[in-house]
Amino acid sequence: MKKLFYFIIILIFGACSVSTEESTTTTPSGTSDGTAAAPVELTVGTAKAGNVAKYTNSYYKFTTASTGAGSYKLTIASLSVESSSSSSSVTAYLYSGSGYNYSTQLDYESCAANCILYFDYENRDASTTYYLKMYSYGKGTYTLTMSQGGSEGSKNTPIALTLGEAHTGGKVEGYDYYSYNRGNSYYKFTTTSADNYTLSMNNSDSLDCYLYSDTAFSSLVSNTNNGCTAGNNLSATFKGSGTGLSGSTTYYLEIEQQASTATTTTYDNMTVAAEG
Secondary structure, eight states, rough: HHHHHHHHHHHHHHHHHHHHHHHHHTTOOOOOOOSSSOOOOOOOOOOOEEEOOTTTTEEEEEEOOOOEEEEEEEEEEEEEEEEESSOOOOOEEEEEETTGGGGGGGEOOOOEESSEOOGOOOOOOTTEEOOOOOOOESSEEEEEEEEEEEEESEEESSSEEOOOBBBOOOOEEOOBTTTBBBOOOEEEEEEESSEEEEEEEEESOOOOEEESTTTTTTSEEEOTTSSSSSSSSOEEEEOOOBBBBBBTTEEEEEEEOOOOSSSSSEEEEEEEEEEO
């Protein structure tokens, strides 16, 4: 009788042990792509299937083309997150350096369903490698596509305008309501002689322009004589301090989106010329 009792006790504890083991093997956290030291390469414009484990990161990088300065966007498709928490989203962090640290972080945005992330419509440089980190609250799968957005040039690699020649197919994209970031496109031109210079272009949506004297696009040439009146078909006369722009000097031109929604505006016949 005593032997039968001990045998029953052993069966009970054995059953509990098996049950506990099964519960741990049926909740895998998934796998992640790449590492900080060896991120997965994303080709701009090409979709890439990916994974991220629960409470973990996946690491990626992409390189812009020599003519690829402008805004970039990340399309997240086929998103599936298995999570026991209240959050089933993924978060994308964009960096300018491979260290994936706060000092090189450019922006971060979250996505709970298929979405497009615009990273504040800020422009990226040409011929430059950027780094992407994906974090998830659950086991996640998705398809990522990094592609060029709707703005041209960047502060470090503005598009060069040739005096007297029309730049066609121009475009600028904005506006982020929550962070109040407007889209911008960046250009430069070099004067031949001291003179007033004019800007003219055909744009059907309201845009604005600013002229700068430095590569950082931070020093306005003048608040009064060297900007546009926001509107359609922009035109302006850049007069410098009132006696004209300096000769043989490079100036930097910013075109700013004025729409109150995320609009992409195209424009043609953008021409800078000496007034003569």
